[in-house]
Amino acid sequence: MENVFYLSTNKHSDMIDITSSIEQWIRNNNVKDGIAVVSSLHTTAGxxxxxxxxPDVKTDMLMRLDEAYPWEHPSDRHGEGNTAAHLKTSTVGxxxxxIISGGELVLxxxxGVYFCEFDGPRGSRKYMVKVIEG
Known part of the structure; x- marks a missing residue:
């Protein structure tokens, strides 16, 4: 069973808590036990x-990612200018x-589960949740 979720982002870089959306979907679909795979459908969002x-943890993480991958780098060749966003996504995953147990995410x-925007703001972003029950 799977579902695609949509969200809008308001900042260039952000970490948006999507935990409650996933938990609500699990409850609505009566999933009791299994594995949920949550996947960003973008190359610049993880x-x-x-x-x-x-909230300072999110701020610090985004700051440190910016330090590791500066937005503009003189040797970047990618024409869109968002190489740093691609690197951040590859780093974060x-x-x-x-795990889902007893109808709840095991956290x-x-x-919390976060959608990480690295190339925003974007009007429409997607992530998928696929559940394997068992």
Whole structure:
């Protein structure tokens, strides 16, 4: 079973908590146990699991990614000028595999699932959730 989710992004770089959307979809579809694969359908946006309690963690992560991959680099050859966004997506990853148990995502106390925008703002972004029940 799978579903495509849509969202808009408002910033050049952002980490948007999508945990509740995934959890609601799992509940609505009566999934009790299995594996959920959450995948960004873009080359300049990723998916990660990280802290959802302190917003400074997101700020620091985005800042450090900018330090590692500066937006403009004199040797970049990609014509769109967003090589840094591609590198960030490859570093963060485009998908995460999550466990579902008892109808709930298995996440640690401070964990959330994030859609990571690295080339925004964008009016329409997509991510897919595919569940393998069992």
């Amino acid at each position: 998916i990660t699991v990280n802290e959802n309690a302190d 485009h998908e995460q595999t999550l 640690g106390t401070w964990q």
